[in-house]
Amino acid sequence: MAAPRAALGPAPRGPPGAPHVTGRESGTSASAVAMAARSRGREAEPAAIWGAAGAQRGAVGADWERRPPQHQVSVPQRPRSPLQPEQLQDPASFPFCRTWRMMRPYGKALCAAGSLAALLAFFWTDTFQPGSLSGARVLLTGASAGIGEQMAYHYAAFGAEIVLTARREAVLQKVMEKCLTLGAKKVFYIPADMSSPSEPDKVVHFAVQKLGGLDYVVLNHIGVSPFQMWSGDVEHTRWLMQVNFFSYVALATAALPALEKSGGSVVVVSSLTGKVPTPFTTSYSATKFALDGFFSSLRHELTMQNSNVSITLCILGLIDTDTALEKTRGKVHISPSPAPEAALAIIRGGAARLHEVFYPRWLWHVHGLWVLLPSPRVLQSFYNYSGP
Ligand code: NDP
Numbered sequence: 001m002a003a004p005r006a007a008l009g010p011a012p013r014g015p016p017g018a019p020h021v022t023g024r025e026s027g028t029s030a031s032a033v034a035m036a037a038r039s040r041g042r043e044a045e046p047a048a049i050w051g052a053a054g055a056q057r058g059a060v061g062a063d064w065e066r067r068p069p070q071h072q073v074s075v076p077q078r079p080r081s082p083l084q085p086e087q088l089q090d091p092a093s094f095p096f097c098r099t100w101r102m103m104r105p106y107g108k109a110l111c112a113a114g115s116l117a118a119l120l121a122f123f124w125t126d127t128f129q130p131g132s133l134s135g136a137r138v139l140l141t142g143a144s145a146g147i148g149e150q151m152a153y154h155y156a157a158f159g160a161e162i163v164l165t166a167r168r169e170a171v172l173q174k175v176m177e178k179c180l181t182l183g184a185k186k187v188f189y190i191p192a193d194m195s196s197p198s199e200p201d202k203v204v205h206f207a208v209q210k211l212g213g214l215d216y217v218v219l220n221h222i223g224v225s226p227f228q229m230w231s232g233d234v235e236h237t238r239w240l241m242q243v244n245f246f247s248y249v250a251l252a253t254a255a256l257p258a259l260e261k262s263g264g265s266v267v268v269v270s271s272l273t274g275k276v277p278t279p280f281t282t283s284y285s286a287t288k289f290a291l292d293g294f295f296s297s298l299r300h301e302l303t304m305q306n307s308n309v310s311i312t313l314c315i316l317g318l319i320d321t322d323t324a325l326e327k328t329r330g331k332v333h334i335s336p337s338p339a340p341e342a343a344l345a346i347i348r349g350g351a352a353r354l355h356e357v358f359y360p361r362w363l364w365h366v367h368g369l370w371v372l373l374p375s376p377r378v379l380q381s382f383y384n385y386s387g388p
Helices: 022-039 047-055 097-100 105-123 148-156 170-184 198-210 234-261 280-305 324-327 341-350 363-372 378-379
Strands: 138-140 159-165 186-191 216-218 265-271 310-316 354-357
Touching: 022 186, 022 216, 105 363, 138 148, 138 198, 138 234, 138 265, 148 159, 148 170, 148 324, 148 341, 159 170, 159 198, 159 310, 170 186, 186 198, 198 234, 216 341, 234 265, 234 280, 265 341, 280 310, 310 341, 310 363
Parallel strands: 138 159, 138 216, 159 186, 216 265, 265 310, 310 354
Antiparallel strands: none
């Protein structure tokens, strides 16, 4: 018969021959087992601790005689998979719930924020109203080809008033004529080479004069750049910075007073390579990162000054323009998206005054994944490189 604890007196030292271990050491052994059990995602149950400690015969503690007899000691084996019926009634036993309970607070916060963002992205619809572009005064750069040309046709169909610019005059004239047939209220063009630092002011001045103000400045042009390993051509990088970045800064700066008057928008066309560095695009990628830095910072400043000018940064994936397809042929494992759709996504985002537009939409997830789990090897696997 078990005697009451108080009647037992000082705890005996264990069975004859058992090695002497202090109570402290015994406690350490038990808590170590408990910790190990916890680290496996389970609460350490007393029986489990007893059983595990009992298995360590050499580490017998002062509580030896309080341990259940060996035949009663069992390590409960929790069924893991599939879930047992009684577990199905207890949601806390689902693997997700167990993982959630083990997560640290910042892990939980990150997980919750990610899920919320994914839901918002899934159900999000912009507030684009095509009628708002009827009569809108638009300055569009890089308008002679590719996405810029497609944007010109969309703006024309929405009834906008447009100034087109690029270098090739004959091509600009053709685009202008097509815009007029599509329904543009007014169309002008001005040939300009953005590698020349004096051109941006000239172009903005022309547009403000012809249209009597500006509602949208859409910055889209790019200088020709190779799609290849870094060749060491620093001079080309300097030139590309002028065309792809400094001219954007100069155009936006010259247009800001007119945009302040109208509560207008700057729309900047960028690329995923301006958010995620990719191979074969060293200089191009640098110019696009620079755009993000400059215009995202400017957006803060405009907001802080209660300005009513909005800035939309458009992040595009591979688009099926002639130049992009020619450059990337045989070098990437990515399917291109259609230029007319990309053009419309840019126009919609600008009209809805969004901060950022990702086209195709799934690019937003690619970018988020890269921020959370950057994996250069996976990214490089989309590019062909067979050696020098
Ligand atoms: P294109 O090469 O098809 O068109 C470039 C435009 O810029 C043309 O109108 C060209 O006209 C003009 N341009 C070229 N050099 C100059 C210059 N020195 N000064 C003034 N204008 C110039 O480009 P895309 O349509 O493919 O790209 C448009 C935008 O989309 C760019 O900002 C690009 O970075 C971005 N983007 C494109 C992707 C794609 O896969 N296509 C992917 C990601 C982003 P002209 O020759 O008559 O001067």
